[in-house]
Amino acid sequence: MDNIKNKVVVITGASSGIGKETATLLAEKGAKLVLAARREDSLKEVAQALESNYSTEVTYKKTDVTKQKEVEELIDFAISTFGQIDVLFNNAGLMPVSMLRDGKVDEWEAMIDINIKGALYGIKYALPIMEKQKSGHIITTDSVAGHFTGEGSSVYSATKYAMRAVMEGLRVEEVGKGIKSTLISPGHAQTELANKISDPQLREAVLKSEAETGLSAKDVAHAVVYSIDTPDNVGINEIILRSINQRDY
Ligand code: NDP
DSSP: OOOOTTOEEEEESTTSHHHHHHHHHHHHTTOEEEEEESOHHHHHHHHHHHHHHSSSOEEEEEOOTTOHHHHHHHHHHHHHHHSOOSEEEEOOOOOOOOOGGGOOHHHHHHHIIIIIIIHHHHHHHHHHHHHHHTOEEEEEEOOGGGTOOOTTOHHHHHHHHHHHHHHHHHHHHTTTTTEEEEEEEEOSEESSGGGGOOSHHHHHHHHHHHHHHOEEHHHHHHHHHHHHSSOTTOOOOEEEEOOTTOOOO
């Protein structure tokens, strides 16, 4: 397939990991990109590197997805820059797993704000534009933790289960309107995500699993790109991918 060139793709969480690798693969294939995250220096660095390596346009906007206004401004920026949005990749995420008994309310709320509300804000502002265009594609990075709950992952899993419900709702509500809904559910992947786990034992366990059995961010990015590079009438609704060496959920 060659259905990526000149598509306008907005990526949240593009400053590192899966978002950054997806941006790289898409730039190689000639997509026009709007990169978003909070670390502006990293976004600038990624955008400049991609523009100098590939002949496509890459812009960026500092965005905190927990702030509704900033997500609205991101979508406005994409439209004022490129005039359309073909794909919104809701990828920003946080995974400070912990035991329920430890009651880490601040971390629970941060995950709910980023993983669920941040993605919903993206849908709120991008979907009306896509409906007007009569085409568009919303992709959300979920997780195998959105299908199974392990020790310590209750709230993280809850946010990912929630997005599974939202993305299936998006699919059924938009049938016949030219809008695609895709959920990407990776297993362990070697990114910065686990560094923010505050429980030292869980952090060590997750980092060890990722090091031993993790996918690379690029492996996951290939799945995202595959879902974009499909004929207009084909929706890839869900992809679950793990390293062949990952045994646990
Ligand atoms: P990273 O930590 O490398 O990437 C997370 C990205 O989210 C960063 O670019 C970060 O940028 C951004 N982000 C975090 N908070 C906010 C915020 N409030 N506003 C805007 N951007 C934000 O990890 P991954 O690449 O692994 O994570 C990407 C997605 O993949 C997440 O949704 C995660 O849940 C999911 N996932 C990851 C797995 C793994 O094992 N790594 C497995 C399954 C799913 P910045 O700090 O600059 O804002």
